[in-house]
Amino acid sequence: MIEYAFKGSKRYWSWVIILLLIIGAGVGTGVYQWFKGLGITGMGRDIPWGFYIAQFTFLVGVAASAVMVVLPYYLHHYKTFARMTVLGEFVAIAACIMCMTFIFVDMGRPDRILNVFLHPTPNSLMFWDTVVLFGYLVLNSVIAWTTFRAERQDITPPRWIKPFIYLSIPWAFSIHTVTAFLYSGLEGRPFWMSAILAPRFLASAFAAGPALVVVACLIVRKYTRYDPGVDAIRALGKVIAYAMTANFFFIGLELFTGLYSDIPHHVHHFEYLFLGHGGHAGLVPWIWTSVLLGLIGLVMLIVPKTRNNLSTLGFASVLVFVSLWIDKGMAMVIVGFIPTPLGYYLDYHPTLPELTISAGVYAMGLLIITALYKMAITVRERDLYPGG
Template sequence: MNVVLHPTPSSVMLWDSVVLAGYLALNIVIGWTTLGADRKGVHPPQWVKPLIYLSVPWAVSIHTVTAFLYAGIPGRHFWLTAVMAARFLSSAFAGGPALLIILSLIVRKVTKFDPGYEPIQALGRIVTYAMFANVFLLGLEFFTAFYSNIPGHISPFMYLYRGIEGHDKLVPIMWTSSILAVVSLFILVFPGFRRNENLLAVACASLFISLWIDKGFGLVVGGFVPNMFEGITEYWPTVPEAIITLGVWAIGFLVLTVLYKVAVSVREEGGYHE
């Protein structure tokens, strides 16, 4: 509420709240309007088309501004990088479509509506390019840190992937993320594998879990360890934190299920027109 009651233009948090709230509003208006038109069997109104075009750069702004929240903190070497926004964008354009592919395959299996083979393959190509870019950018971070040999940049990577002085809680999960990323890319880069929807589902699931670990544990926790005084305080979610997180995910999946139920019902009624 302080962001709303006391807006500070120089604060990145203000702009982050603006882009998030704006994108939510765009999704509600565009989704409701187009779905309503589908239900009536008519074309969406012309005024919604500019909003659809606007939503594309707006989506880019979300991940850019959110990345600035991290990259704008000079005391955290792990986050102080010019490619932070690019990493956010590449992981978003990989993880988001990957989840959409999984959901589309589930919808095809449990409903009468078929999202279509070609749209799923088109999403698969987007996921492939974006994930390759994500891995490439992470590789740039490794090169910059270790070739420059600056301790502040090296230490977080050492902690995450090898451990420091016996502190290695996150090492297994980070290597799991790396292995899953390699598995997903191996499947995605070969068109023959990607066209097999069972393999595509495996690739998308591996990719999504890999990115969830990389961003949830690697990026956030890695930025705090070691701290600014070179001390190491390891973090692992407590039981209450895990339960709260599961509750948030559960609410999200409940909302998603309800929205998909509405959308699929409209499609199944036959109101949808190409």
């Protein structure tokens, strides 16, 4: 099947070459970072985690969100998602690989990565995150490959795959929960130390991930002869609407607890995020953009007319995705560090090398999605239009 990814139109190959060029730039900059150290990034003593870990956090959500198509299809036999499920699983596979790469480029000594397995440490959430993420990648790869191969051969998938599919459902929740625990279990960082962080992560993930799948499906519809199904895309619109509502509700809960209790070290983080402090306001324009885009997107998704129209649904999905990317991929991790444990305010600016490496990782993920989708679509186009 994989050979289908190596045959394509000019447009397909130009897209692949663009991605390869970005990956090349990322790898080159990665080598530079390896020789110079992480000092080439915008991170520092007071902001020890930055853009890389934020992208990791966001993408774990995207990976987990595949469960939003898997669960209705396999658990409730929601046939509308039949032609979409594998597309969701492919996004999860790519997201998992991107997550691992972001962790890898964030390590000071990537040459010692095996120490995590040579000295396993169950009391460290980092250890568990590695385990569940790797497990999820294996699960999704096996499930997607087995079910898709069966589909191609027009047979029902083998029975042994069922337990793995059922296991993948709680597993999806676990990867994002453990990722939230990475943050919420730290007594020294009050902004994150909230029991609602894990549900909040899940809510934002179940909005952002399906939003990405909607956009991907619309692109597939436009440029190929394969149609994942209008009803399926609309149904995903509903999923995004519910998840986004929950996300805003949870943020509201955070704001209430933090601000009404008026405990200084809770208030300070929110103050920096939304208003800035003493000339430091690096995240203020971002977070308001995020709030605005998110609200517009949510309204468009709640109103049935704009939700059911595919072009407005696509637009709303983009708004939601960008809003949540800013919220998690920019703001959430950084605010936890400002003010610092010693009470200082400062701003974080990712550097050009840091952004180049990140772009390279994203391009790699997109390339994986492209190749996997190409494969799936070629197979299905043949089924739908035999003889070309």
